[in-house]
Amino acid sequence: MREVVVPPVVVEAAVGGLADCVFRHAREEPGRVVMGRKRGGVWRDVTAGEFAAEVLALARGLVAQGVRFGDRVAVMSRTRYEWTLFDFALWAVGAQPVPVYPSSSAEQVQWILSDSGCTACVVEDEDQAMTVGSVVGGLPRLRRLWQLDAGALAGLVADGRGVPEEVVHGRRGAVAPEAVATVIYTSGTTGRPKGCVLTHANFMFEADTLVRRWESVFRTEPGEVPSTLLFLPLAHVFGRVVEVAAVRARVKLGHQPELAAAELVPELAAFRPTFLLGVPYVFEKVFAAARRAAEAEARVGVFDRAVEAAVRYAEACERQAFGAGPGPSAALRVQHRLYERLVYGRVRAAVGGRVRYAMSGGSAMSRRLGLFFEGAGVTVFEGYGLTESCAAATANQPGATKYGTVGRPIPGGAVHIAEDGEVWLHGRHVFSGYLGDARATRAVLRGGWLATGDIGRLDEDGYLVITGRKKEILVTSNGKSVAPAALEERVRSHPLVAQCVLVGNDRPYVAALITLDEEGVAHWLSMRSRPQLRAAELVHDADLAAEVRRAVVAANTLVSQAEAIRAFRVLPEQFTEERGLLTPSLKLRRRAIETAYAQEVAALYRP
Known part of the structure; x- marks a missing residue:
């Protein structure tokens, strides 16, 4: 089969933009719970009426601070309630949020804000403010910098009290489905990120289609409120679509800034999402x-x-x-x-x-x-x-x-x-x-x-x-093409393995660089009553190497002998974004990894 076409289940919006639903919900069901917001360590409900009032107040503040229709405003933060407020407030005044990963380097921040022509920027904390400040000399269009943890939200709301509500609603009424909603920069495994231009129509079609076709996901037991805890980064398109779909479907949305299991699991237990x-x-x-x-x-x-x-x-x-x-x-x-x-x-x-x-x-x-x-x-x-x-x-x-x-x-x-x-x-x-x-x-x-x-x-x-990816297909010196994804996935499924990267371009066979899962290894040692070892000691541990070898052998059952992993090296540290070896969306930067571990790769092919 070469092509599949599926007919639509929603009618495309003819007028309006993403912020309209916030005010429609406030009119129709002002008391319905649509958000969960954590304050003082406790999750508190936010109703549709309360959320719309907060969006309107912030939108008035943005107008007072000089944000114009069509302006682009960068948002650099972890996933939190205020990001969603800024998204819908900016859309309400016809502006375009430009998400930036909070872990971005100064060079990346300068490129995104300069390339998109941002006139203002929202940051979460002082570290991010300093990152933007370090490159502000190369951002001549940047006029405003707001820091969430320094009271920016309250300040903007106060500034907006003199702006009539009709000004915001007038701007909102001028937003058409084809208007640009956001510019999201691809994290890019190679080269500079490119700004993907996405419209209000793109988001409304995507979100409404998901809600309609996957309706059972959003249904709940009698007496339950449909809810989800958003822990994906809002700088990534998946997180933004979750945000938009939840708001449009009147699903209770909570925000969790940390993806690590130690922080996420307790919040899941406290928030108790339905999906x-x-x-x-x-x-x-x-x-x-x-x-x-x-x-x-x-x-x-x-x-x-x-x-x-x-x-x-x-x-x-x-x-x-x-x-x-x-x-x-x-x-x-x-x-x-x-x-x-x-x-x-x-x-x-x-x-x-x-x-x-x-x-x-x-x-x-x-x-x-x-x-x-x-x-x-x-x-x-x-x-x-x-x-x-x-x-x-x-x-x-x-x-x-x-x-x-x-x-x-x-x-x-x-x-x-x-x-x-x-x-x-x-x-x-x-x-x-x-x-x-x-x-x-x-x-x-x-x-x-x-x-x-x-x-x-x-x-x-x-x-x-x-x-696989076209650019990631390995071609050995024997001319064998190997798609690495399936093999890497199978090796990574072992509880002791965190990451796996295949190498072998222009080389006689396929080999692998493997990193260890810290929690998995600590548990493995504990269950064997063995003392905890330093990373440098672990890579030379014969018993652990035997366990990893079992993962490699299991992966090799998926492919022919010519495609199988013939050698591997366990590394003492994981590939991280900070070291430039992962993208912000946790994809492997393969070229960077091969360069960083050139000696280890060379050793895999020595006689």
Whole structure:
């Protein structure tokens, strides 16, 4: 199959912009809870009326401070309530938020603010203010800098008291669907980031389509309020679409600034969302933590048997959904009910206890992990998209989920597989181009189709399977082409492994650089009553090397002998964004990694 087209399920907006729904909800259901805001360590409800009043007050302050219709304003912060306030206030006055990752370097900040022509910037703390201040000399258009942790919000609200509300509503009424909503800079694994221009229409179509087609995700039990805790970075398009969809669907939205499991898990338990939107990393951490807990309680055998039962149960349900089987057997259903009490309920409790659905994107989730969560009572809909497609372009759907794929095109979208295997996307969610870069735009927009740079295939049911990136295909000196993603994913699924990068371009065989999961290793040592070791000692530990070798052997079963990993090196530290080895969205910078570890790579090929 070369192409799949899915008809739309929503009517495109003819007028208005993203801020309109905030005020419509305040008129229609002013007392409905639409936000959760943490203050003094306690989650407090925010109603539609209260949120609209805050957005209006901030919008008046922005007008008072000179933000004009069409101005671009950078927002550099972690995920927090104030970011959403600024987004909708800026949209209410016809301005365009430009997200910046809070970890961005001074050089990156200067490039984004200069390239986008930002006239103002919102930062979270003093460190970020100093980063902007260090490059302000190269930003002649920048007129304002507001710091959230220094009272910027209260100051803006105070400044806006003299601005009539009608001024804001007049500007809001002038916003059309085709107006630019935001410019999001791709994090870029190579080269300078490019500014993706996304319109109000792009976001409204994407968000409304997701809410309509995945309606079951947003439904709750009687008496429950649909809710989600947003922990994805709002500088990333996935996080922004979650924000917009939640506000438009009147879903209670909470914000969590830290993605690390130690900070995230307690907040999930406190906020108790009804569904999650995340990246595979989150689900991998939940699974790993659950298994470590079982091992610490001398119940790892029960846990592992429960995992196998969950996978088999979910596989049987999947075959039944596609007319290829009768569903779980009676014996398997009995076994599944037993482990529901012993294991699955505990896994769900780790994410708040009320989650039944989740969406995953950003990178590939292993089929086995998806099947486990399905069998454990949490259906994870895996999807695929780019900043240029305003997040999800394909996704698995309720009642028709194929784990190991990224689903069919979202309604109103299309997928085409080009002659060289490249995935092309089409639909109202596709961006209009890169800011000020016609050449780069022409390179990816071809007759209305977005050439993604990803390699994939469509199965017999029109489900997309991503097999790699065009630029990441390894070609050994023997002429063998190897897509690294599947092998890396399988190695990374081992509880002791944090990251895996394959090398082998123009070399005789494929090899791997592997980093260790600190929590996994600490637990592994503890369970063996061994003292904790320093990273430099760990890489030479024979028992640990044997465990990692098992992960590599398991991965090699996926491919032919010519594509298999022949050698590996365990590294004493992880690849991090601070060292320039990861993008802010946690993608590997492969060239930078090979350069940083040139000696280690060379050693993998010595006789």
